[in-house]
Every structure is written in structure tokens, then in C-alpha cells.
Amino acid sequence: MRWILVVFGGCSVVTPPDRPSYTYDVAPILQTHCVRCHTSDGRWDGGVELDRYETAASTAVRSACTALDPVVAERYGDLLLSVSATEGEAPCARWDVASMPPGALEHLSLMEQEIFGNWIATGMRP
Numbered sequence: 005m006r007w008i009l010v011v012f013g014g015c016s017v018v019t020p021p022d023r024p025s026y027t028y029d030v031a032p033i034l035q036t037h038c039v040r041c042h043t044s045d046g047r048w049d050g051g052v053e054l055d056r057y058e059t060a061a062s063t064a065v066r067s068a069c070t071a072l073d074p075v076v077a078e079r080y081g082d083l084l085l086s087v088s089a090t091e092g093e094a095p096c097a098r099w100d101v102a103s104m105p106p107g108a109l110e111h112l113s114l115m116e117q118e119i120f121g122n123w124i125a126t127g128m129r130p
Contacts, residue, residue, distance in 0.1 A: 023122075023126045024126065026129065030060070030120060033116045039055045041105070042054040042055070051063075061128045068080070068120055068124055071120060072117050073101070074101050076118065077121075080125055
């Protein structure tokens with residue numbers, strides 16, 4: 005996973021990459037939080053397979069809706085709304101926002117959520 009470190013007079017701020025890629029930025033997040041249940045070895049819970057770029061990209065919006073906190077989902081609302089809702093619905097209205105991974109003690113961090121949302125918004129580079 006690539007991170008950009010910005011140093012301002014002794015303080016450092018880590019920001020997500022401008023154009024995240026699946027290989028360097030998204031796959032490590034999915035490996036940590038999702039692939040245990042959503043994999044191509046026959047265990048694709050909910051019909052979602054996230055261990056390969058092609059399948060992760062094809063279900064990215066549905067996966068994002070269930071993995072993002074409502075605040076982050078709202079930030080990417082226009083993008084998610086265009087493919088996840090019908091007129092009059094909120095972005096991700098058809099999915100249980102922030103429900104993945106189920107039963108997890110720790111969900112995706114805000115940084116990981118930003119990377120995932122930005123990956124979708126910038127065209128889901130491999």
C-alpha cells in the first residue's frame with residue numbers, strides 16, 4: 005500500500021494517494037478485511053468475489069456501500085448514487101452501509117475507506 009507522507013514543521017500528515025490502484029492500494033485493504041469470506045475459491049459470500057482485480061472492480065460499488073461509513077459514502081454520493089439507487093433514494097440505500105465485515109471488531113479505517121472510495125471515483129485502476 006502506498007502512502008504519501010507530508011511533513012509540516014515537525015508534524016506529519018498521511019494522506020491517501022490521489023489515484024489509488026488495485027494492486028498497490030486496494031488489494032491490501034481487501035486482503036486484510038474482506039478476502040477471508042469473499043474469495044474465488046468457492047466462498048463468495050453474497051456473490052461477491054474480491055481477491056482478483058476483475059471481480060473486485062465488477063462489484064466495487066456494492067462492496068463500497070457495505071464497507072463505508074455513512075459520512076464517507078455521502079462524500080462519494082454522486083458516484084455511488086448513479087449506480088446504487090433509483091430516483092429519490094439516498095446513495096447506497098439498497099445496502100446496509102458499514103455492515104462489512106460483519107461481526108468485526110474493527111471496520112475499515114477512515115483512510116482505507118477514502119482509498120476505496122477514491123479508487124472507484126478515479127476509474128478503478130488495476
